[in-house]
Amino acid sequence: xxxxxxxxxxxxxxxxxxxxxxxxxxxxxxxxxxxxxxxxxxxxxxxxxxxxxxxxxxxxxxxxxxxxxxxxxxxxxxxxxxxxxxxxxxxxxxxxxxxxxxxxxxxxxxxxxxxxxxxxxxxxxxxxxxxxxxxxxxxxxxxxxxxxxxxxxxxxxxxxxxxxxxxxxxxxxxxxxxxxxxxxxxxxxxxxxxxxxxxxxxxxxxxxxxxxxxxxxxxxxxxxxxxxxxxxxxxxxxxxxxxxxxxxxxxxxxxxxxxxxxxxxxxxxxxxxxxxxxxxxxxxxxxxxxxxxxxxxxxxxxxxxxxxxxxxxxxxxxxxxxx
Amino acid sequence: xxxxxxxxxxxxxxxxxxxxxxxxxxxxxxxxxxxxxxxxxxxxxxxxxxxxxxxxxxxxxxxxxxxxxxxxxxxxxxxxxxxxxxxxxxxxxxxxxxxxxxxxxxxxxxxxxxxxxxxxxxxxxxxxxxxxxxxxxxxxxxxxxxxxxxxxxxxxxxxxxxxxxxxxxxxxxxxxxxxxxxxxxxxxxxxxxxxxxxxxxxxxxxxxxxxxxxxxxxxxxxxxxxxxxxxxxxxxxxxxxxxxxxxxxxxxxxxxxxxxxxxxxxxxxxxxxxxxxxxxxxxxxxxxxxxxxxxxxxxxxxxxxxxxxxxxxxxxxxxxxxxxx
Ligand SMILES: Nc1ncnc2c1ncn2[C@@H]1O[C@H](COP(=O)(O)OP(=O)(O)OP(=O)(O)O)[C@@H](O)[C@H]1O
Ligand SMILES: Nc1ncnc2c1ncn2[C@@H]1O[C@H](COP(=O)(O)OP(=O)(O)OP(=O)(O)O)[C@@H](O)[C@H]1O
Ligand SMILES: [Mg+2]
Ligand SMILES: [Mg+2]
Numbered sequence: 081x082x083x084x085x086x087x088x089x090x091x092x093x094x095x096x097x098x099x100x101x102x103x104x105x106x107x108x109x110x111x112x113x114x115x116x117x118x119x120x121x122x123x124x125x126x127x128x129x130x131x132x133x134x135x136x137x138x139x140x141x142x143x144x145x146x147x148x149x150x151x152x153x154x155x156x157x158x159x160x161x162x163x164x165x166x167x168x169x170x171x172x173x174x175x176x177x178x179x180x181x182x183x184x185x186x187x188x189x190x191x192x193x194x195x196x197x198x199x200x201x202x203x204x205x206x207x208x209x210x211x212x213x214x215x216x217x218x219x220x221x222x223x224x225x226x227x228x229x230x231x232x233x234x235x236x237x238x239x240x241x242x243x244x245x246x247x248x249x250x251x252x253x254x255x256x257x258x259x260x261x262x263x264x265x266x267x268x269x270x271x272x273x274x275x276x277x278x279x280x281x282x283x284x285x286x287x288x289x290x291x292x293x294x295x296x297x298x299x300x301x302x303x304x305x306x307x308x309x310x311x312x313x314x315x316x317x318x319x320x321x322x323x324x325x326x327x328x329x330x331x332x333x334x335x336x337x338x339x340x341x342x343x344x345x346x347x348x349x350x351x352x353x354x355x356x357x358x359x360x361x362x363x364x365x366x367x368x369x370x371x372x373x374x375x376x377x378x379x380x381x382x383x384x385x386x387x388x389x390x391x392x393x394x395x396x397x398x399x400x401x402x403x
Numbered sequence: 404x405x406x407x408x409x410x411x412x413x414x415x416x417x418x419x420x421x422x423x424x425x426x427x428x429x430x431x432x433x434x435x436x437x438x439x440x441x442x443x444x445x446x447x448x449x450x451x452x453x454x455x456x457x458x459x460x461x462x463x464x465x466x467x468x469x470x471x472x473x474x475x476x477x478x479x480x481x482x483x484x485x486x487x488x489x490x491x492x493x494x495x496x497x498x499x500x501x502x503x504x505x506x507x508x509x510x511x512x513x514x515x516x517x518x519x520x521x522x523x524x525x526x527x528x529x530x531x532x533x534x535x536x537x538x539x540x541x542x543x544x545x546x547x548x549x550x551x552x553x554x555x556x557x558x559x560x561x562x563x564x565x566x567x568x569x570x571x572x573x574x575x576x577x578x579x580x581x582x583x584x585x586x587x588x589x590x591x592x593x594x595x596x597x598x599x600x601x602x603x604x605x606x607x608x609x610x611x612x613x614x615x616x617x618x619x620x621x622x623x624x625x626x627x628x629x630x631x632x633x634x635x636x637x638x639x640x641x642x643x644x645x646x647x648x649x650x651x652x653x654x655x656x657x658x659x660x661x662x663x664x665x666x667x668x669x670x671x672x673x674x675x676x677x678x679x680x681x682x683x684x685x686x687x688x689x690x691x692x693x694x695x696x697x698x699x700x701x702x703x704x705x706x707x708x709x710x711x712x713x714x715x716x717x718x719x720x721x722x723x724x725x726x727x728x
Contacts, residue, residue, distance in 0.1 A: 123591040123592055124591045239683050239684075240454075241683060269454050269684075270619075270620070271453065271679075271680045274661070274680075275681075278679050296591070296592050297592075298665070299621075302667050302668075303665075306668070321668075322667065323667055323668050323669060326667055336593065340596035341592060341595075341621070342621040342624065343665060344621040344648070344660065344663050344664050345664060345665060347624065347645065348625055350600060351625065353600055354593045354596070355597070357563075
């Protein structure tokens with residue numbers, strides 16, 4: 081089996097706000113191997129982006145703080161690094177495609193300048209010609225047609241799909257071993273999304289990069305990811321290989337999520353729907369966080385948090401129903 | 404015989420494009436180009452297609468937010484483009500309502516829910532204040548909200564609840580047709596099913612017709628009876644939902660289906676017929692000659708770039724592609 085690139089153990093990240101403490105990520109553990117794509121799926125506000133930002137150590141300051149756990153990237157413990165050491169690792173060993181592509185491109189610089197800037201920051205290339213070569217080759221990796229022309233364009237001159245490719249090129253230009261992609265396809269049209277996903281698979285085959293793909297779209301998960309972690313209210317409630325998740329979902333939340341998505345390959349008369357909303361991360365209930373919305377709950381569920389169980393095949397679930 | 408409620412006939416919408424604020428015209432965008440469709444009473448027609456396909460523009464011409472440059476809209480057999488202002492106000496507008504794409508921006512944040520929902524009733528000015536309030540409570544109940552919600556402001560609600568409020572407002576005047584622009588795409592996955600189920604229940608209870616605009620094909624299959632697949636301002640495939648999904652004909656439809664189908668890892672490895680289009684959507688300012696899809700079509704032939712295909716009937720639905728002419 082290929083080697084583990086990233087290991088996250090018991091990660092806890094909170095926001096200290098005037099109204100109280102928001103436990104955005106509350107004891108999350110997972111790992112990603114080389115050449116592997118891990119999907120993190122869950123509804124809005126469950127802590128997906130904060131998990132990614134914690135790995136990057138890019139939490140908004142003041143307020144956002146990692147309060148516990150360990151993050152190990154290629155054997156280096158990231159939480160023990162100084163800010164400066166972390167800056168060198170970022171973009172070099174790990175990079176992240178942010179949720180909002182417009183914020184990650186500077187409107188006043190050309191595409192070429194922006195990619196060159198990140199090449200310059202992380203690789204000690206003095207020769208401008210070599211830098212240009214690196215830039216062009218990373219645009220090629222993202223299958224951008226006629227990269228030499230595109231270098232001179234500004235972000236607003238590009239379509240949404242092309243802009244997203246440029247963001248991908250910047251993330252990949254220093255050949256990171258881990259790429260965190262936060263909803264990179266959500267704003268794209270279906271056929272452009274299909275292009276983008278095919279592209280990621282191709283890049284992974286060429287570079288062995290480990291990918292964390294954050295999304296709320298199970299279609300993207302099925303198409304792209306080898307394994308899946310399902311998040312709910314700051315915790316991973318289930319994780320398994322993609323086919324196990326679809327065929328044998330164990331957690332009632334996973335089951336409900338999968339059943340509530342309409343399918344193209346069959347005619348549903350009625351969709352399964354989960355009533356209610358997730359709990360506030362500032363006032364978490366004592367027991368299982370899904371208890372209030374669960375149609376299958378036991379007495380213990382509202383009192384004690386279920387421990388994580390491994391039911392074989394690296395399939396883990398946190399639910400009192402699962403033996 | 405099908406009971407047709409609304410029909411769009413040969414709708415075309417041209418928009419002038421200017422460079423800068425004061426400079427001259429540089430061209431016309433054919434946002435919608437000769438589009439025809441019909442919606443049956445109590446049924447749903449969905450317009451599907453990617454960004455810039457002309458879906459919202461088509462809906463605007465039905466809602467009379469903008470008049471089509473040419474073509475017409477028939478409602479219960481009558482050409483409403485011939486109606487005068489007064490006739491429209493009495494006989495058409497109250498019966499055709501809309502739910503906007505974005506539940507956040509479509510509501511005045513300073514208005515209470517009861518006033519938001521009652522707005523069409525007040526504009527219509529047929530009932531007393533008390534009657535309006537009773538109607539609001541009744542509507543809130545129909546969309547799964549409580550009477551006490553009437554006093555709250557929009558920001559106190561989640562996205563799903565706001566969409567319920569928007570639906571309640573659209574139903575206030577007992578319309579026959581509701582136009583829904585991307586009714587669930589801004590919502591969380593787990594909330595989407597609630598709203599889609601609600602819309603289906605309301606349709607059944609009130610024999611409503613829907614014109615739904617959507618990106619997501621699976622949503623469309625679940626919600627609709629008829630589908631129109633749009634590409635660059637034109638309908639390229641049109642017909643009964645089940646027939647169209649069971650037997651898709653147009654190469655663009657096939658690409659959309661391939662992009663939206665759930666591909667589990669085991670199917671993935673077989674690497675069967677996944678279709679990935681190359682290139683991007685061309686600019687509507689300067690659309691390709693011949694068939695508009697030919698620049699991205701995996702099955703394009705020489706004639707495709709020269710001659711625009713006619714819409715033809717194949718089996719139970721219609722398609723605009725040289726393969727079937
Ligand atoms: N700067 C902040 N201050 C306070 N709370 C925050 C801050 N940033 C995020 N949060 C809270 O942390 C929780 C997790 O947020 P996060 O952005 O990780 O969600 P997400 O799963 O990425 O959701 P989405 O699908 O909407 O992107 C949310 O409840 C959010 O309100
Ligand atoms: N007022 C206008 N002036 C000029 N061009 C316009 C105007 N409104 C729309 N267009 C153009 O017409 C085309 C169709 O737009 P429309 O909004 O109908 O697309 P759509 O299918 O609803 O796309 P989306 O999925 O992005 O909402 C687009 O190319 C758009 O830029
Ligand atoms: Mg996020
Ligand atoms: Mg639109």
